[in-house]
Amino acid sequence: MKRLPLALAATLAAALPALAQECGGDFAAWKAGIGEEARAAGVGERGLAALRGAQVDQRVLARDRAQGVFTQTFIEFSGRMINQYRLTHGAGNLKKHADVFARAEREFGVPGPVISAFWALETDFGAVQGDFNTLNALVTLAHDCRRPHLFRPQVVPLLTLIDTGALPADVEGAWAGEIGQTQMLPSDILTKGVDGDGDGKVDVRRSAPDVIMTTAAKIRSRGWRPGEPWMEEVRVPGEMPWEETGRLNKLPVSQWAGWGVTTRDGRALDTSRPEAGLMLPMGHKGPAFLVYPNFDIYLEWNQSIVYTLTAANLATRLDGAPKFDPRSPDEGLTGDAMKLLQQKLETRGHDVGGIDGILGQKTRDAVRLEQIRLGLPADGWPTPALLSNL
Known part of the structure; x- marks a missing residue:
């Protein structure tokens, strides 16, 4: 369905037929339109019955409008999120499920530390998967006219999973509709799900092998380049062309070396590596990282720079890197x-x-x-x- 601009959708919501409404208007009529779309997509009575019982969850709307965590600096956020529990259990899981992680890297090219870092940050390895009714959360956010384009495409895939019995109608997860131990969206579970333990079904809520393999499949599908790095902490000189820095301005590593950038411990950079951007999340006096094309895949998972830098850095820690040097950044604004x-x-x-x-x-x-x-x-x-x- 072609998406209406949000302002137009909100203005015309009451006048348009439910099937044509992107968001807003009478909730029951809007749900009926979603039901028509789901039926046309092959969803049967079990899925449609679940949709008829779906309700708006005001808690979800409150959470959507109060994401204050991303006002924290990178040092604050990463310091809280990369804790000893996650480092210890991440290393333990890499050892415990070594054969599954090895299979994931063989089949999808995604290293175990990358998968394990998402597993840690999203749910503490499955311990905290969320207590929001997923269907209610998705219909709430899809009906709301703030960001329906992110959530409406997830409703029919969820109904499909419910209809086939892959998920129960009352499945719970995060407030934004993610499900399972690495918080996958329904469309990814439906299209990227992998039966890692060979029991004939995909269970991203309870099966660690299914979680590992499905997460690897999702990351690879976003463009992950096997065998290449994602991030490297570096040391920058006192003066250099700072206007050349930034994730998007990827240059040969030899160019960064020519401007005086070195590894964290002062050694010469490996110039055989792919082109990279130099990220300074807290300015030229704060921590510094070369980010390679694979880092961009993190932004396919979450668009927050603070979150993605933290996830990528946790992956390097699980891969053996030391804690990053915070240096002495200038005071920022909050x-x-x-x-x-x-x-x-x-x-x-x-x-x-x-x-x-x-x-x-x-x-x-x-x-x-x-x-x-x-x-x-x-x-x-x-x-x-x-x-x-x-």
């Missing part, structure tokens, strides 16, 4: 100061993706442009000095 910065950037014509107090990619890009204009190190890290200059 809360109202970050919102004020975003307002000032918007006034200057920059698209920051909304005044939300979160340092997302659009805000970083706008900061970098203003730093260049003002003759400051263009590292994308907003500081009180930048705010006062604006």
Whole structure:
């Protein structure tokens, strides 16, 4: 179905037939339209009955509008998320399920530490899978007109899984509709699910082999390049062309070496590696990482730079790397100061993706442009000095 622009969908919701509504309007009529789509896709009575019982969950809407965790800095977030429990149990699971991880890497090219890091961060290896009714969560977010394009495509796949008996109608998971030990969306379970333990079914909630193999299949499907690195902590010099840094500006490793970038311990970089971008999540005085094409796959999982850097760094820790060096970053902006910065950037014509107090990619890009204009190190890290200059 062609997606309507959100504003248009909200305006016309009451007037359009349910099947044509992207979001909003009478909930019962909207559900009936979803039911027509599901029936056309081959969903039978079991799945349709589950849909008829689905309800709006106000808790889900509250969680969707209160994602304050991503206002934390990389050092704060990673320090909380990469804890000893996850490091210890991650190493233990890599050993306990070594044969399954080896099979996953043979078949999909995804290393065990990468899979295990997601397993750790998402549910603490299955310990905390969520207590939200998944169908209610998805219909709530799909009917809501804030981000229906992310959630509506997941409703029919979930109904299909329920209809075939792969999942119960009352299956529970995260507030945003993810299910299982690595928090997979229904469409990924339906199309990427792998029976890792050979029992004839895919169970991403209770079977560790199914979790490992299905997660590897999902990561590979997003474009993972087997045999290549994803992230490497580095040391940067006091001066270099900071405007060249950033995830998207991938350059030969030899170029970074030529500007004085070294490994964390001061050795020469391996110039045989693929092109990489230099990420400075807290500016040129903070931690520094070369990120390779495989790092971009992390953003297919979660679009938060803070989360993806943490997941990628945890994977390197599980692969034997030491804890990263936080160095001494300049003071950053939080809360109202970050919102004020975003307002000032918007006034200057920059698209920051909304005044939300979160340092997302659009805000970083706008900061970098203003730093260049003002003759400051263009590292994308907003500081009180930048705010006062604006």
